[in-house]
Amino acid sequence: MKPFLLSLLVGSSLAAAEVSSVVKQELPSLVTLYKELHANPELSLHETETAACIAKELREAGLEVTENVGGHGVVGVLKNGDGPVILVRTDLDALPVKEQTGAPYASTKVVKDDLGREVSVMHACGHDIHMTSFVGTARALSKLKDQWQGTVVMIGQPAEERVLGARFMLRAGLFSKFPKPDKAIALHCSSDMAHGTVGIVEGFALANVDSVEIVVKGVGGHGSMPHLCKDPIVLASQIVLALQTIVSREVKPGDPAVVTVGSIHGGTKSNIISDEVRLQLTLRSYKKETRQQLVDSIKRIVKAQAESANMPADKMPEVLLSDDRATALYNQPELCQEVRQYIGAAIGAENVITREPVMGAEDFSEYGMTKDKVPLCMFWLGTQPPTVVAAAKEKGTPLPSLHSPYFKPVPEPSIETGVRAMTSAVIGLLKK
Numbered sequence: 326m327k328p329f330l331l332s333l334l335v336g337s338s339l340a341a342a343e344v345s346s347v348v349k350q351e352l353p354s355l356v357t358l359y360k361e362l363h364a365n366p367e368l369s370l371h372e373t374e375t376a377a378c379i380a381k382e383l384r385e386a387g388l389e390v391t392e393n394v395g396g397h398g399v400v401g402v403l404k405n406g407d408g409p410v411i412l413v414r415t416d417l418d419a420l421p422v423k424e425q426t427g428a429p430y431a432s433t434k435v436v437k438d439d440l441g442r443e444v445s446v447m448h449a450c451g452h453d454i455h456m457t458s459f460v461g462t463a464r465a466l467s468k469l470k471d472q473w474q475g476t477v478v479m480i481g482q483p484a485e486e487r488v489l490g491a492r493f494m495l496r497a498g499l500f501s502k503f504p505k506p507d508k509a510i511a512l513h514c515s516s517d518m519a520h521g522t523v524g525i526v527e528g529f530a531l532a533n534v535d536s537v538e539i540v541v542k543g544v545g546g547h548g549s550m551p552h553l554c555k556d557p558i559v560l561a562s563q564i565v566l567a568l569q570t571i572v573s574r575e576v577k578p579g580d581p582a583v584v585t586v587g588s589i590h591g592g593t594k595s596n597i598i599s600d601e602v603r604l605q606l607t608l609r610s611y612k613k614e615t616r617q618q619l620v621d622s623i624k625r626i627v628k629a630q631a632e633s634a635n636m637p638a639d640k641m642p643e644v645l646l647s648d649d650r651a652t653a654l655y656n657q658p659e660l661c662q663e664v665r666q667y668i669g670a671a672i673g674a675e676n677v678i679t680r681e682p683v684m685g686a687e688d689f690s691e692y693g694m695t696k697d698k699v700p701l702c703m704f705w706l707g708t709q710p711p712t713v714v715a716a717a718k719e720k721g722t723p724l725p726s727l728h729s730p731y732f733k734p735v736p737e738p739s740i741e742t743g744v745r746a747m748t749s750a751v752i753g754l755l756k757k
């Protein structure tokens with residue numbers, strides 16, 4: 326082995342030992358913090374208490390903190406001499422899900438949502454594990470300043486679940502009012518990986534997401550007189566089936582894409598031909614061109630189906646694209662390889678697993694979409710008991726997924742690995 330590489334490895338294993346001992350000291354208070362956050366979840370755009378808590382924690386860890394950056398966004402800056410700038414991100418928000426885990430610290434919170442409906446709230450995406458790992462990382466980096474050099478920008482981002490928060494923080498001047506990052510990293514809970522492990526996906530890791538609503542109009546009337554009506558239920562049914570050919574017949578094989586019609590609503594009674602049906606779709610893709618292709622194909626098919634039903638010009642269906650759009654997350658391969666090496670030195674290379682991309686969404690991607698083209702790496706954090714993961718694999722039964730009311734990460738070991746992995750990654754990227 327070359328002397329340089331040897332000293333690098335010896336250096337990183339020394340750092341790993343120090344990180345490990347700081348994490349051990351901090352773990353009990355981090356688990357307490359986790360349970361508090363878990364029992365007090367807040368919906369997207371309503372993260373008041375959560376943001377205040379994260380701001381307080383970052384301040385106590387010695388960071389310079391700014392609040393209310395793009396809504397409830399929190400920015401903490403830790404300067405430690407000359408060197409690169411690394412951004413570390415956690416998200417703050419929870420979901421309208423009624424928790425069913427039976428955990429003693431389970432959320433029983435009920436609030437009114439933006440439409441005035443009563444909803445239960447739960448950290449069903451594990452953002453509380455993210456926040457706790459993030460706070461642990463802030464504390465560890467502060468205590469281990471002799472191990473690294475540069476600047477760390479730690480951000481608590483609101484409204485991830487509505488894929489709005491990253492854009493809000495960027496628009497509020499995240500890259501101009503604060504040190505501009507050279508690289509950005511984040512972690513996300515995995516619902517099917519064992520705690521103590523980390524997963525890495527190089528390249529596209531999460532998908533473009535578009536929500537589309539199709540308003541199929543008709544000419545309503547008596548159910549016994551279809552010849553005098555234009556039935557939107559029949560037309561909507563034909564549209565649903567015709568849309569299935571986009572992925573199967575139009576998109577290039579091997580190029581991932583999903584078109585799902587998740588909701589269909591129309592009609593009131595058996596003997597009335599209604600005058601409207603609404604379809605709600607989610608579209609997933611990785612490439613920009615495929616994303617456009619899906620939208621174009623939907624518009625073409627919807628129009629052609631309506632024409633074949635002889636719809637009058639003023640009753641043509643509308644295809645509405647929602648603002649809640651997420652851009653695919655591209656994990657820069659070089660950064661992933663670096664992060665993999667540093668995390669591997671901390672938790673054991675055998676515990677860093679190569680994962681496959683999935684078609685969920687994350688607005689962490691937005692930090693890499695500005696003109697600065699900041700390289701990104703978001704890695705998966707295992708949260709489940711290894712025996713449970715092994716048994717599920719053997720039986721072929723899926724474990725409760727993210728967003729499920731039954732998703733239950735095991736706090737202590739998940740947070741411990743989260744802090745060790747994230748801290749080691751940052752120290753590695755900012756090593757002296």
Ligand SMILES: [Zn+2]
Binds near residue numbers: 486728
């Ligand atoms: Zn989520």
Ligand SMILES: [Zn+2]
Binds near residue numbers: 451
């Ligand atoms: Zn999430």
